[in-house]
Amino acid sequence: MFRALDRSIRLKLLMVVTITTFAALLLTAAVLVTYEIRSYETSAINDLLTQAEIVGRSSTAALQFDDPVTAKQNLDLLRVRPRIVGAAIYRADGHRFADYHRDVRGDTILPVQPTFAGSRLAGDRLELFQPITDADGRIGTVYLRSTLGLRERLRTYLLIVGLALAMSLALALAMSSWLQRAVTEPILAVSRVAHEVKSRRDLSLRAPKLTSDEIGELVDTFNDMITEVGQRTGALEQANRTLEREMAVRQEAEQALRAADQRKDEFLATLAHELRNPLAPLRNGLEILRGPARPDDARSTMQIMDRQLRQLVRLVDDLLDVSRITTGKLTLRKEDVELSSLVQNALDAAQPLIDARKLRLTVNLPDAPVILCADTTRIAQVLLNLLHNATKFTEPGGAIVLAAEADDGTVTVHVTDTGIGIPHEQLPQVFDMFAQLDRSLERTTSGLGVGLSLSRRLVELHGGTLEAASEGTGRGSTFTMRLPRERLDASAARAVDVGAADAPVHHRVLLVDDNADFVESFALLLERMGHQVRIAHDGEEALAAAREFAPDVAFLDIGLPKINGYDLAMRMRARSTGALTLIAVTGWGQESDKQRAREAGFDHHMTKPVDLEQVGRILASIGEPAARPQVVSGGEMS
Numbered sequence: 001m002f003r004a005l006d007r008s009i010r011l012k013l014l015m016v017v018t019i020t021t022f023a024a025l026l027l028t029a030a031v032l033v034t035y036e037i038r039s040y041e042t043s044a045i046n047d048l049l050t051q052a053e054i055v056g057r058s059s060t061a062a063l064q065f066d067d068p069v070t071a072k073q074n075l076d077l078l079r080v081r082p083r084i085v086g087a088a089i090y091r092a093d094g095h096r097f098a099d100y101h102r103d104v105r106g107d108t109i110l111p112v113q114p115t116f117a118g119s120r121l122a123g124d125r126l127e128l129f130q131p132i133t134d135a136d137g138r139i140g141t142v143y144l145r146s147t148l149g150l151r152e153r154l155r156t157y158l159l160i161v162g163l164a165l166a167m168s169l170a171l172a173l174a175m176s177s178w179l180q181r182a183v184t185e186p187i188l189a190v191s192r193v194a195h196e197v198k199s200r201r202d203l204s205l206r207a208p209k210l211t212s213d214e215i216g217e218l219v220d221t222f223n224d225m226i227t228e229v230g231q232r233t234g235a236l237e238q239a240n241r242t243l244e245r246e247m248a249v250r251q252e253a254e255q256a257l258r259a260a261d262q263r264k265d266e267f268l269a270t271l272a273h274e275l276r277n278p279l280a281p282l283r284n285g286l287e288i289l290r291g292p293a294r295p296d297d298a299r300s301t302m303q304i305m306d307r308q309l310r311q312l313v314r315l316v317d318d319l320l321d322v323s324r325i326t327t328g329k330l331t332l333r334k335e336d337v338e339l340s341s342l343v344q345n346a347l348d349a350a351q352p353l354i355d356a357r358k359l360r361l362t363v364n365l366p367d368a369p370v371i372l373c374a375d376t377t378r379i380a381q382v383l384l385n386l387l388h389n390a391t392k393f394t395e396p397g398g399a400i401v402l403a404a405e406a407d408d409g410t411v412t413v414h415v416t417d418t419g420i421g422i423p424h425e426q427l428p429q430v431f432d433m434f435a436q437l438d439r440s441l442e443r444t445t446s447g448l449g450v451g452l453s454l455s456r457r458l459v460e461l462h463g464g465t466l467e468a469a470s471e472g473t474g475r476g477s478t479f480t481m482r483l484p485r486e487r488l489d490a491s492a493a494r495a496v497d498v499g500a501a502d503a504p505v506h507h508r509v510l511l512v513d514d515n516a517d518f519v520e521s522f523a524l525l526l527e528r529m530g531h532q533v534r535i536a537h538d539g540e541e542a543l544a545a546a547r548e549f550a551p552d553v554a555f556l557d558i559g560l561p562k563i564n565g566y567d568l569a570m571r572m573r574a575r576s577t578g579a580l581t582l583i584a585v586t587g588w589g590q591e592s593d594k595q596r597a598r599e600a601g602f603d604h605h606m607t608k609p610v611d612l613e614q615v616g617r618i619l620a621s622i623g624e625p626a627a628r629p630q631v632v633s634g635g636e637m638s
Contacts, residue, residue, distance in 0.1 A: 017172055017173075017176035018169065018173060018176065021169060021172040022165075022169055025164075026165070029161040029164075029165060032161065033154070033158065036154075036157055037150065037154065040148070040150065040153060041126075041148070041150075044126055044146065044148055045126065045128070048084075048119070048126060048128050048144050048146050049119070049128060051081065051084070053130065055074055055075065055078070055087070055089070055142050055144070056130055056131075056132040059071045059074050059098075059132065059140070059142065060132060060134055060139065062074065062097075062098075063089070063091065063097065063132060063139050063140045064139065068097055068098045071089050071098035072098040072099075072100070074089075074098075075087045075088075075089065075098055075099065075100035076100060078100055078102075078144075079102065081146075082102075083146045083147050083148075083149065084102065084144060084145070084146045085101075085102045085103070085145055085146065085147060086099070086101055086102065086110050086143075086144075086145040087099065087100040087110075087142070087143060087144050087145065088100070088110045088111070088142075089132070089141070089143075090113060090114055090140055090143065091139075091140050092139050092140055094113035094141075095113065096110070096112065096113070097140065110143065110145070111143060114129050114141045114143065115129075116129060117129055117131075121148075124147055124148050124149070124151065125145065125146075126145070126146045126147070126148055127143070127144070127145050127146075128143070128144050128145075129141055129143055130142045130143075130144075186216070186218070186219060187215065189207055189219075190207045190218065190219060192207075193205055193206065193207040193222075194207075197226060203229060203233075205226070206226065207219050207223055279312070281304050281305065281308045282305055282308050282309065282312075285301045285302070285304055285305040285308075288301045289302075309609065313609060331591060332375040332461055332462070333375050333376075334373050334374055334375055335373070335374075335375075336371055336372075336373055337372065337373075337374055337376045337379075338369050338370065338371055339365065339366075339369075339372060339404060339406070339411060339413075340365055340369070340370070341376075342376060342379050342380050342383060343363065343365060343383060343402065343404070345376070345383075346383035346384040346387055347363070347387070349384050350384055350387040350388060350391065353388065353391050354387070354391055354400065357391055357394070358397060359391060359394055359397070359398055359399065359400055360397075360398070360399040360400070361399075361400050361401075361402070362399065362400070362402070362403075363401075363402045363403075364401070364402070364403040364404070365403075365404050366404060370406045370411060370485075371485075372483055372484075372485050373486045374483065375462070378458045378462075379458070379462070379483070381455075381458065382455040382459055382466070382481065383413070383481075385452065385454070386415040386455065386479050386481070387400070387402070387415060388451065389415075389451060389452065389479070390416075390417035390419065390477075390479075391417075393417065393419035393420050394417045394418060394419035394420075394476075395419065398418040398419060399417070399418050400416070400417045400418075401414070401415075401416045401417075402414070403416070407485075408485070409484065409485055410482055410483070411482070411484075411485050412480065412481070412482050413480070413481045413482075413483075414478055414479070414480050415478070415479045415481075416476065416477070416478040416479075417476050417477060417478075418476045419476055419477065420473065420474060421470045421471065421472055421473045421474050421476050421477055422468065422470035422472075422473075422477050423470075423472065423473050424470075424472060427470065430452055431452050431453050431456045431466070431468070432453060452466075452468075459481055459482075459483065462483055463483070464481065464482050464483040464484060465481075465482045466479065466480070466481050466482075467479070505619070505620060505622065506530045506531050506532070507531050507551075507553045507619060507622065508531070508532045508534075508549060508550065508551045508552050509526055509531045509532065509533045509555065509619075510533075510534050510536065510542065510545055510546060510551035510553070510554040511526075511533060511534070511536070511554075512536045512537070512538075512541075512542040512545075512555065512557060512560065512565075512568070513537070513555075513557040513560075513585070514537050514538060514557065514560055516537065518608070519535050519537070520535070522555070522610070523535055525612060526615075529616065529619075531553075531619070534551065538560055538561040538562045538563070539561065539562045539563020539565075539567070539568045540562045540563060542554075542556070542560075542568055542572075543571065543572070543575075546572055546575070546576075547575075551580070552578065552579060552580060552581065552622070553580075553581045553619065553622065554572065554580065554582050554583065555585045556568055556569055556582060556583070556584060556585065556602075557585060557586055558584060558586040558588060558593075558597075559586070565584060565586070565600075566596065566597070566600040567600075569582050569584075569597075569600045569601045569602055570600055581603050581604075581618075581622050582601060582602045582603050582604075583602065583603065583605075583606060583618065584597040584602045584604070584605045584606065585610060586605075586607065587607065588607070589605075589607035604618055
């Protein structure tokens with residue numbers, strides 16, 4: 001039978017029609033029977049509930065007047081309902097007040113007291129508890145027990161459904177036997193061609209068209225499908241080859257992403273390590289300065305603290321510069337500058353570290369002056385990064401060579417060391433963000449892995465290139481910077497102030513900051529420079545101090561209580577009748593912050609921690625203050 005089932009589509013079609021019809025009819029019958037059962041049960045419950053309400057209402061007076069005889073008579077009226085086999089009325093305290101048994105012998109066991117609320121079905125038995133209430137609340141409960149008689153009703157209903165099911169199946173079998181021949185023959189022809197195509201892989205075969213009805217359309221569609229399959233097979237093979245290439249590219253990208261994620265985690269760990277390193281000697285230095293110390297010890301301690309503070313500031317500045325370049329907010333301030341000046345600026349900053357590690361430094365520069373157009377600060381920063389990098393990776397006693405050469409169009413600077421070198425497989429990654437060549441816990445070098453990446457981006461912003469070369473581990477490395485040699489037009493050259501007065505100029509300085517430690521230490525430094533200083537800690541105190549003190553220079557924090565630094569600057573500028581130089585001193589150092597400071601009336605913008613040399617240059621550039629404003633009645637400046 002099963003082999004015939006495997007080979008005969010006629011038998012399959014017959015079985016499909018028969019089984020489908022039988023399943024549909026059986027499901028319909030099951031739904032109807034289920035619905036009838038549910039409807040009958042619901043009807044029985046509602047009927048019993050109605051009867052319970054009638055008994056309850058008629059027995060209210062009996063309960064109120066404690067008349068069990070009347071209540072018993074009310075329950076005996078249930079004999080007209082043959083399916084109710086037992087009933088009872090209970091007082092509010094749960095004791096049975098009256099009962100009823102259809103069996104005169106009283107064999108029906110009634111509950112001693114109410115056990116649940118509402119109705120409950122248990123087999124062919126239906127039970128119901130219904131509260132009896134009056135105006136004062138619940139005074140009792142009525143209990144009814146009834147039989148459903150569901151079996152007899154279900155037996156009759158199933159007999160009717162069975163007869164309808166048999167007649168429907170017979171009709172379905174007759175119709176399927178008549179229709180299957182017209183359907184199966186063309187389909188079998190398509191099946192034979194499909195089998196040939198599958199076994200021979202010959203997409204040129206076509207099925208014969210025997211009819212012009214829907215089966216004929218099926219044959220046409222089948223033949224068109226074979227043609228389409230032939231065309232798409234070639235396209236699919238090409239797509240598979242393309243997908244293989246794309247998968248290879250995606251795998252490379254995933255590997256790069258995992259590597260970047262690993263570098264990110266290593267960077268965060270390194271960042272915490274590198275920020276704590278300068279803090280430890282700073283705290284130690286503070287402890288030394290708090291106790292009795294010899295002048296030499298104090299001087300040495302302050303030099304240590306100064307170096308560590310500069311290292312901390314440098315780490316933060318590197319991170320900020322990377323953020324500015326990434327977001328496109330870094331602006332170059334180009335000017336004509338001599339190469340030797342840039343190199344000297346970098347050497348002045350790097351020399352203490354070079355001397356501390358006992359390295360030999362050789363500098364070879366062209367004899368003739370080499371002028372190029374560049375941002376002095378940024379190119380000096382690049383050279384300093386390269387020197388620091390060479391110093392960190394060179395063992396004590398090693399050598400560093402800084403050599404420069406120039407032709408008509410390019411300036412080339414080489415920084416070569418005799419340090420640990422760079423493995424060939426790691427050369428392509430040395431300029432990646434957060435890249436670290438030494439990842440061991442006991443590594444002797446420090447850094448966040450942003451210096452070389454930052455340096456390359458700064459050089460590229462100047463239109464140049466920065467490259468690394470090494471012959472391998474232990475054989476040193478060379479970093480080569482190439483910059484285009486160009487000059488500013490005369491109209492674009494930045495003016496340079498000359499002829500500054502030799503004698504120091506002293507000013508009346510107002511310091512406004514809510515950080516007491518910062519403002520008091522800053523005031524002490526300014527007083528040592530010979531300036532007269534007044535301190536304020538919020539905006540309103542600053543306005544009062546400005547009226548009384550009449551400063552010619554004011555250092556203002558931005559995040560001040562009561563009046564913020566921008567509003568304070570505008571109000572001080574509006575009330576001042578003399579020359580007043582306003583300097584913003586804040587931790588916010590983005591270009592947008594500087595622009596907002598200029599719009600508020602500030603002459604200069606400095607980011608914390610302040611550089612005393614920069615402060616000295618700003619104060620020296622202001623010149624001798626004009627005649628002091630006099631304080632008049634009312635405290636206003638005039």
